Amino acid sequence: MTTTPQSPLIELKHISKHYGEGETRVDALRDVSLEVYPGQVIGLLGPSGSGKTTLLNIIGCIVEASSGWAKLDGDVIYDNAWMKSDLRRLRLDKVGFIFQFHNLLPFLNSMENVSVVLDLAGVPADRAKQRAQELLEYLEVGHRRDAYPAHLSGGEAQRVAIARALANNPRIILADEPTAALDSERALIVMKLLRKLAVEQDAAVLAVTHDEKIYDQFDRIFHVRDGQLVTED
Amino acid sequence: MNLAYRDIKHNLGRFLLTCFGLSLLLGVVLSMIGIYRGLVDDALTLVRAPNADIWVVETGTLGPFAEASRIPGNTREDIARIAGVTAAGAMNFQSVQTQRHGQELRLYVVGYELGHPGGPINIVEGRNIGRDRYEAVADLGLGVKTGETLQLGRTAFKIVGLTEGMVASGGDPLLYMTLRDSQQLQFELSPSAVRKERARGARPGSADTVNAVVAQVSANIAPETVVQDIKRWKHLAAMSQVEQETLLTQSVVDRARKQIGLFTAILLVVSAVIIALIVYTMTMDKIREIATLKLIGAPDRTIIGMVIQQSVAMGVIGFGFGALLIVNIKDYFPRRVVLQPEDGLALAGVILIVCLLSSALGVRLALKIDPASAMGG
Ligand SMILES: Nc1ncnc2c1ncn2[C@@H]1O[C@H](COP(=O)(O)OP(=O)(O)O)[C@@H](O)[C@H]1O
Ligand SMILES: [Mg+2]
DSSP states (O other): OOOOSSOOSEEEEEEEEEESOGGGOEEEEEEEEEEEOTTOEEEEEOOTTSSHHHHHHHHTTSSOOSEEEEEETTEEEEESSBOOSOHHHHHHHHEEEEOSSOOOOTTSOHHHHHHHHHHHTTOOHHHHHHHHHHHHHHTTOGGGTTOOGGGSOHHHHHHHHHHHHHTTOOSEEEEESTTTTSOHHHHHHHHHHHHHHHHHHTOEEEEEOOOGGGGGGOSEEEEEETTEEEEEO | OOHHHHHHHHTHHHHHHHHHHHHHHHHHHHHHHHHHHHHHHHHHHHHHTTOOSEEEEETTOOTTTTSOOOEETTHHHHHHTSTTEEEEEEEEEEEEEEEETTEEEEEEEEEEOTTSTTOOOOEEEEOOOOSSSSEEEEEGGGOOOTTOEEEETTEEEEEEEEESSOBOTTSOBEEEEEHHHHHHHHHOOOHHHHHHHHHHTOOOOOOOEESEEEEEEOTTSOHHHHHHHHTTSTTEEEEEHHHHHHHHIIIIIHHHHHHHHHHHHHHHHHHHHHHHHHHHHHHHTTHHHHHHHHHTTOOHHHHHHHHHHHHHHHHHHHHHHHHHHHHHHGGGSSSOOOOOHHHHHHHHHHHHHHHHHHHHHHHHHHHHOOGGGGSOO
16 A cells, blocks of 8 residues: 555565574474555464464564564664564664553543553653553543553453553554454554554554454555465465 | 651551551560569669668678678678768568468568668658568559558568659658667577577577678769778678679670570561561552552653652551550550660661661562563453
8 A cells, every 4th residue: 555665664574583492493484574664554364373473472572483584674683583672662662562452551631541651752751641641632542541450351451551551652662462352343442543644643553363353454464374474366 | 748747647447557566566675674674773773772882781692682791780880880981771682472461472571770871762752661560661663551550570661652663673652760679670580490599599690681781982083992992891792882783784684685685586587577578468458559550651760659658668667566565565465665865766777777788689579570460450
């Protein structure tokens, strides 16, 4: 859909990842190459254990690859070894995560769950609050700003989590089954939202899903099988 | 945004309960130290009361408290004649058990000579002893009232005054009476024993024996020179007030100090282990949250800060509660508990260090948590 002359936000070349050695060795990813451009929404499909989460974790600099080369938003982050020392800072600035389970901090209310990442990035408290409020309203959970995660419905919690993932205007959004905890109606709303973000903020969205009803929200879909990417248009 | 504070606030009840448990433990540690201080204080009360410079006792003994000492009653006159001695008084000491309103009463009788050093101090009610016979000044700790008569042996004593905080090294309250009364109390025989002695043809034994003579010397003379003078008498030994106090602290209090010191040390180790365990479990309970924090980009210092702040907060609140508790209940202890600010501060310092060391375990765990563990289920 979007074919831009821009350089890719995510660029992977021959990425492989295995866990363990010898008898217990598991090849989670085999020679994966991938390019994702700004504004693109990519879907990852595949059976359980095929390597989808591992792929997101490698892109998000949470797990180190075994070999290959990776570039995020112009920075080479991996070339057979980490190329950057402060991976958490990189994550804070460039990557927004949305998990299968919302992973909100239970001791912070909705507003604080969003502003905490701004706080960590050094944004002054009042500005952080204001931005958090805007994001919550944008995601239609502004009225739940003072509620703690335990008191939010699944859909509300997931939207607060999305607000948090977007707070620092990341250019890369990684979502691991973001709609698994939602009914299909809400799942569609969330996917449409991610689409809108990708377009408006020139971001790349990479989302794992099993939900056939939302397939048409993706620009491209990759099937993951035994750690390998199979394109399907 | 302070994450440590927010987390505590979210689980406030549980946190406070933990602090309360810790405060009981720290309260015990603090009271142990207070009991020891009280023990030393109590032990020295009796020996400090006569305001003596020199203690004269039986030769070869470390009397009258650490060892039994008996010297002739007229020793006081000999001592008073020594150049530089401004005042001297003979004294008797004995433990007595009696009954009052059907209750056992343990007390420590101090006999002194009217008009000479050794009398009661800290009289808070009534008056000092005025007559040579059958009057007594008791300590408040005994529970008697002025005007009351107290039966000791075959003699009834009228309580004419009350002192406060005057106890023997064993914690028994003091009862002051004249030397003559206390000698009679010490040496009187039961009527049957007297009859038996008479039948044997023995004269009633000389009861003019005292346990010690206390002496005050004039300010321009060193007590040590007088001590040397006294030692020329073969049947007497003498020591300065400082020596007597050191002796008492060493002989009477030293074992208690070791005992209490050891116990305090054990309690501190127990507290340290418990604090470490609590901090560790608090961190364990937050594995998922810490993984999430790492995942969204929180630096290690944020996470370490969270663990350490919670640990220190727990220590501070626990210590605060504990100190408050002991300050409020210390007067209900059977023996004196002396809380000194410097002891409190020292313990607070130790607890702070313990908290910091204990959080090391939690920090180690927190740093090992894999951010990937926040992903997925
Ligand atoms: N930390 C790990 N240690 C060992 N093996 C792992 C680890 N994480 C994933 N794997 C294995 O790697 C393979 C891919 O897992 P994953 O990426 O989670 O798949 P998916 O998300 O598609 O279900 C699986 O066989 C899984 O058992
Ligand atoms: Mg997965």
